[in-house]
Amino acid sequence: MTQRFIKLGEGYGDIYELFTLIESMPERVESLLAFHTIKNDEERTSIAAVFKPTTQGNFQPIYICLEGIPKPQEGESNVRYEAFKTVSDQINKPIIELVVPPAETYHEIDLYYQQLIAILRLNHIIRS
DSSP states (O other), X not given: OEEEEEEOOSSHHXXXXXXXXXXXXXXXXXXXXXXXXXXXXXXXXXEEEXXXXXXXXXEEEEEEEEEEXXXXXXXXXXXXXXXXXXXXXXXXXOEEEEEOOOGGGSSXXXXXXXXXXXXXXXXXXXXX
């Protein structure tokens, strides 16, 4: 099976595009993910949705908004992460949270995505 990250972007519009994808195909959503990291001395979070593999081609997309929101802190309001939680509740899928290195530590973004796929496979969040 081929798994690939599809980067949507880091802004508000990109995050709401991810929410629209999830809400329009809830039956295809396999997992919701939050990757927490430290980037430029700031705690950041990437949110992602793992979709079930396609019937033809056996391709599994993982849509991601890379390091686009501040990491949610207890007692602080974080509108975008709260919206992600709302979507999670709507489709009855928990958010799986993982701590990972920042993307900038890799020379190429594809190497970073390969590392994330390996982490997801090792944790049995996706299958190979």
